[in-house]
Amino acid sequence: MISKLVKELPDLVTNDVISQEIASKIEQYYLSKQENTPNRLFAVFGVLGSLLVGLGIILILAHNWDNFARTTKTIFAFLPLVIGQCFVGFSILKKKSVAWKEASGTFLFFAIGSSIALVSQIYNIPGNLSTYVLTWIVLSLPLIYLLKSNAVAILNVIFITYYAVEVGYSYYTINETPWLYLALMALVVPHYYRLLKYHKVANITSIFNWLIPISFTIVLGTFVNDLSELGFLMYLLLFSLFYNIGKIPFFDDQKLRRNGFLIFGSLGIVIMVLTMSFDGFWDMERFFLNAQETYISTFLFIANLGILAYSYSKKWLKLFNLFQYLFILFSALYILGLNIPVVGTITVNLIVLALGITTIKIGADKFHFGVLNYGLLIITALVTCRFFDTNMSFVIRGLLFVFVGLGFFLTNYIMFKKQKLKVKSLKN
Template sequence: MNSKLIKELPDLVTNNVISQEIASKIEQHFLIKQQQTPNRLFTVFGVLGSLLVGLGIILMLAHNWDNFERATKTIFAFLPLLIGQCVVVFSIWKQKSDAWKEASGTFLFCAIGSSIALVSQIYNIPGNLSSYILTWVVLSLPLIYLLKSNAVAILSMIGITYYACEVGYSFSSFTESPWLYLVMMALVVPHYYRVLKHHKNANITSIFNWLFPLSITIVLGAFVDQLSELGFLMYLLLFSLFYNVGKIPFFDTQKLRRNGYLIFGSLGIVIMILTMSFDGFWYLERFFFNAQETYVSIVLFVVNLGLIIYSYAKGWLKLFNLFQYLFILFSVLYVFGLNIPIVGTIAVNLIVLALGVTTIKIGADTFHFGVLNYGLLIITALVTCRFFDTNMSFEIRGLLFVAVGLGFFLTNYIMLKKQKSRVESLKH
């Protein structure tokens, strides 16, 4: 895109849109940015190279492992760790580039994991996969702050997430809630905050903006212990929290593809309420309040409410957005709806319809075709769901789909006409 803009500069100067001086400054600005691109590429390839070297060493040792004596095995177990530490110390001492630090940190991260596994195998040290991953990540976390390494932070988050899944889900014979996951993620948060503060628009920040909500979404189900009925409410509250975080101006002013919180929150809310719109969902057993799931739900609700109050105090809530307040309505509905299933079913269907209409209005007001069609998709999804659990005739169902299709066409056509008239008025 930058190269296209530079090519257009002579034409802009010829048509007196900008002066030659401004064109020269724009060209110089983009040339400086292009000079920084090879460094980022070198960082990426350095990290990939370190991963491949580390994996290659592990494979070579594994292939010939049985032919070594115990002393030789021990030396080979610690050798990658020693080499990795030396390279890291060299990178810090000589104040090498970010590419050096990222590559050395990645190699040492792999070396730590391989050394733990090899020593445990050589000396038959008992343990399980979850404790192995936890030890690996705990020993690797200091590298994030010693090297200010984004690669190590990402690898650590992946390891923490896998640890939580191993402990909390049915991958092993004994499962429990992975409370240490929260502690480990909290240790990564300061690095994430630094990245947000100093590199708001960087690509690596976008990766963190997607990875954090993805990790939490995957792991939340591990905290469902006895009351699976409350798991739906927990996830709805979590997605509402993501959406409200994504609507904070710091994130909301960025491009949509960089705002993982807003996308996760919006899609998650829609998926959850569509699931709850089926009649059979509300025929669940009543839950009791003295349970772990209840406490988690209360915490998520309080955090959501606190964020809404803070946003209101800051003046961020200028327009009413049903998505942001949905957690309050659903919390009340969920507590009482299980007693009266027909009320819960009707209320949820009306809420889904209201969300679709609200989204369409937001898209129309902002002339955003993506948001507009997203609202139409919500209504289409609602109609599709009712296609499977109602006794309407196929003629009526067909007419509904025709009506929705015409709605897609007419709404986009009207929006396009308005946009063209708006452009024409700006020209004159």
């Protein structure tokens, strides 16, 4: 981006847009900024190099492992750990570059895991996979803050998620809730907060904006034990929480692709309500108030309500957005719909239609073709779902698809014409 701007400067000077003096100052400013910026590509290749070196050492040792004595095996088990600690210590004491810290942190992260595994194998220490991963995570978490390493933070989030999956979804630990997942994720939050505060629009922050909601989405199912019917409400409340977080101006003012909370929350809400729009969904038994799922649902509901109330106090809620208030409606509907399935089915279908119209309006107001077509896709998905579970004739079904297709064409055409008129008026 900077190189493109610098290349455009001579053309701007030639056309008398800016003077030569201003062009020189702009060029010097961006060149100095580029020199002070760490080489991200070098950091990435440093991390990849550490991974490959670590894997290569493991493969070499594994090939000759049976030929070594126990003492030799123990030395080799701790050797990567010692080397990794030396590199990390060197990076900290000598105040090396970001690439050094990221590479040494990544190497030591995997050295910790390999050392634990090798020592356990050499001395036949009993244990299961979840305990092994938990020990690995606990020992590697301090590296995030010692090195301020984004790579180690990402690896920890991935492994924390895997630990929760192993505990909650494993056949051997069925119905066991991984409460430690919440505590471990809380230990990563300060690093994420630092990125949000000082590197708001950095690419690494955008990765965390996607990684964290994905992690919570994967793990939430492990908190559903006996009342699976409440699991759907829990997920809807979680996606609503993501959406409301994404609508906070701090995130909402950024480019849409950086706002993982908003995109993931919106897609999750739409998928959940489409699932609930089928007739057979509401034929479920009543759930109990005194249950783990009820407490979690209540917590998620209060969290949504808290963000909404805070947004209202800050006057961020300028326009009505059905997505933001949907959790209130569905929480009430969930209780009523379980008693009267017809009410639940009809209401949800109307809600999906309203969500589609709301999204189309948001896209039209912002002149955003992506959001506009997303709203049309929601309506198309609703029509498609009703295609499979209703007794309408094929003529009516065909007409519905024709009308939706025409809606796609006409809406985009009208939007395109308005955008051209707006550009034309700005030029004049």
